[in-house]
Amino acid sequence: MVSVAPIKKLDQLPPDLQTQIEKDVDRLLKKITNAELVNSDQTIRGYGSLKGKIWVSEDFDEPLEDFKDYM
Secondary structure (H helix, E strand, C coil): CCCCHHHHHHHHHCCCHHHHHHHHHHHHHHHHHHHHHHHHHCCCCCCCCCCCCCCCCCCCCCHHHHHHHHH
């Protein structure tokens, strides 16, 4: 809950400063909203999180035909 004291202080400021403060508050709120969106899309990944998504061919360790002359 917001205290009444800051609101009274804001009312004492000239209109151009009140407008600037309003823009600053809007910018901060937008920044917070953007940060929340970024954080909500991120997931915590740990060991084993890609299990089943990566595979290795059966002949991975077999010699390559292209290097047969060099072996």
